[in-house]
Amino acid sequence: MKKVILLVVVFATVLTAFTGIKKEKTTVNDAVAIENSVAVNNVNLEASVLTWKGSKPTGSHNGTVALQSGDLVVENGTLTQGVFVVDMNTITNTDMAGSDGAAKIEGHLKAADFFDVAQYPTSKFVITSVVEEEGKLLVTGNLTIKAITKSITIPASLSTEDGISTFKSDVFTIDRTDFNVKYGSKSFFDGLKDKFINDLVEMSFEVVTKA
Template identity: 65%
Template structure:
């Protein structure tokens, strides 16, 4: 009996150790009023990308979205502003690329109860302030998805090589329910059982300027 109890305790410890940590969403605040933004379009949209990942009980899917336009505003070698316009019509699924499954996933993502791309073809991230923490940046900006705009802060780095400026964020989590993205969400629907899709989505930006 004592041996069985010890075995159960060991198994419990093992499962606890390998349990995935709970994903925490970026903190959402009211959108920050912006007096003006730069109109310069200096982002190379062919070299810039937003990556995404969504999860469900049976696994996860990941992919990319291209930028439609944007700019990185610099002053004395430091980032002071910028706007990234994400073209939601370019959503791609990578883990099932080349299959009908990828088309089905993209169809869900573009649908009216997910990103509703027909009505909201773009999303934007507009930088409102930047704090330099040693080699890392804390970048605050207004994130617009569908008809909701909230202020978030994400960690990022910025580098320059051969005249090309690269903005690269760390992966950050967004609770899609906060932006009225409803498909398969337990925040909006009951009795989904194991057919739900996690509200938390992972994103990261890589944005490069034109040479």
């Protein structure tokens, strides 16, 4: 009897732990007006990347997207400006890399009912302000996906060594439907049962400057 009670307690504890895991959506606001932006084209595109992770009831997939161009302005060790242009045609799925499944996922993400890269070949993040708080940078910027721009704030860090600066954001979570990416969303379609795709998508930036 004691063993049964112990198992019930353990199961309840595990269940509580898992149900307590909750992705928090990054708050989105109206785009912030930008007076000017310095174009320095100093980002090492081969070393820089946007990572993503999407999920559904039966599992999750993750991958990367390359940058098409980028500017990262660091003055006296302080991040002041930045523009990251993302090449949506380079969306890749890494957890199934090299398989037909990966090719299918990549094709779907690029298709008209998802990111529609034929019409919207690039996305963009433009830094509008940076505040340091308790050793972490709170970076606010305009995120543009499918020609829809929202202001978001993401935690990040900046390091500089031998003249090379590396910007790394924490993982942040956006609601894809805020950017008109509605495929398989329970928020817009009924009767999907367990075939839906979660609205929340995890992302993170790593941007490295040239030597």
